[in-house]
Amino acid sequence: MKEELHIAMVQTALEWEKPEVNRKSISNKIDLISKDVDIIILPEMFTTGFTMTPENIDISEGCKTIDWMQNIADGKGVAIVGSVAYNTGKEFVNRLFFVAPNEKEVYYDKRHTFTLAGEDKVYKAGKDKLIVDYLGFKICPLVCYDLRFPVWARNVDNYDVLLYVANWPKLRVAAWDALLKARAIENISYCIGVNRIGVDQKGNEYSGHSGVYDCLGSQKVFSQKEEVIYATLYKNHITETRKKLKFLEDRDNFTLVL
Template sequence: MQNQLKIALVQANLVWENPIQNRVNFLKKINNISENVDLIVLPEMFTSGFTMNANSVAETMTGETITWLKNIAKEKDTAIMGSLVINENDTFYNRCVFLHPNGDVNTYDKRHTFTLAGEHKVYKAGEIKSIINYKGWSICPLICYDLRFPVWARNIENYDLLIYVANWPKPRINAWDALLKARAIENMSYCIGVNRVGLDGNNYEYPGHSACYDVLGNRIDNIPFDKEETEIVTLDKTHIKTYRDKLNFLNDKDAFNLTI
């Protein structure tokens, strides 16, 4: 168990529907991380951009990108996570993968597919909320549009860290900023959001705004908007315990059963 967790947030531009070039570009960024970290976080659909052309970019859980991620995790002795298009039994998923240094893999399939873009017509929605145990930290991975649905993120598992990977566009970026902060406050957990930058193949613009908030909603990173940047943040379990013990807000949360 570790009291502190050091995390690299990789805010990057993506090459449209080009997994090979995206892996090349991300490897350069990862190799430029100047200190040892416990976890590297990449954006949503980091091999392709947010595409509905799943056939052209889909991989399997034994494919090139998963192998690439496993090799990085082992070589760098760090966990690494992000989402990509996965084909499983002829069904497409927008799947977040979490690769441990020892080769273990956790997955989370995006629950709230983005109907405005027709994501629900291409990708099967997930049905299981995933809580990952890593170095004594409980981590809840979610994806982009999930951010708008607080019931799904509600901290009934007593997790320590909520992580959203995203392709969140510029016209609605105020919602991204507000909701990331809100999720941290209402769940009394650290909340991280890693969003991409640049233009995609549909000419949608993404402004970054990746961020990390503590349990009181204070932003603890300095990632600039609108440009590629990798920043390391250090999270501390003492901060979580101090304010949960002092304020006890989670003890007063509503009880409910979520039916999928």
């Protein structure tokens, strides 16, 4: 149990469909982290970029990436989170892994597959949310396009942190900024967004805009360049804000039909 949660967000360019190259590049960035952190957050599909041809990736790469994440978690005593194009042996999913030190990984499969890019034709959509209790903070991790769907993110689980990993293009980054802030305000939680930068194989440009918003929608950190971004989340900010502003008690009750 902690009163403060220290996070590091790796905002980076990605090599197209080259898992080993990306793992090595990200490892180098992680090795340069000098601050004490509790969680390291990576972008969506951090081993390949936002590929719609996951069949080009050897099935063994999924296990290699999980092992790589576990080694970092155990070796550095931090949790690490990010999504990959994952082959289950039966189908492809855009799977976010949350790996804590000396614990088996847990995962969330992206619910809202991005139809504009045909992700729904390639990857099977998930049906279950994941709430991770880590160091006394309840964290709800989601993926990219999920950001546009507030009902799915609605804070019916009393989480403290809403976390999005993404490959969100520069063309629509104004929506990314606005929706991260909105999700923080409406759910009275911290909202974290970790995006990539650079240009992918399809010519899509990414401008980052990774950031952290507090329970009132105030932007605490923000970046548009390749770097590791640091932020601290405070438990008392959540507690005091919800004590003063009891808006979650007035939320609508509903049943989500999938």
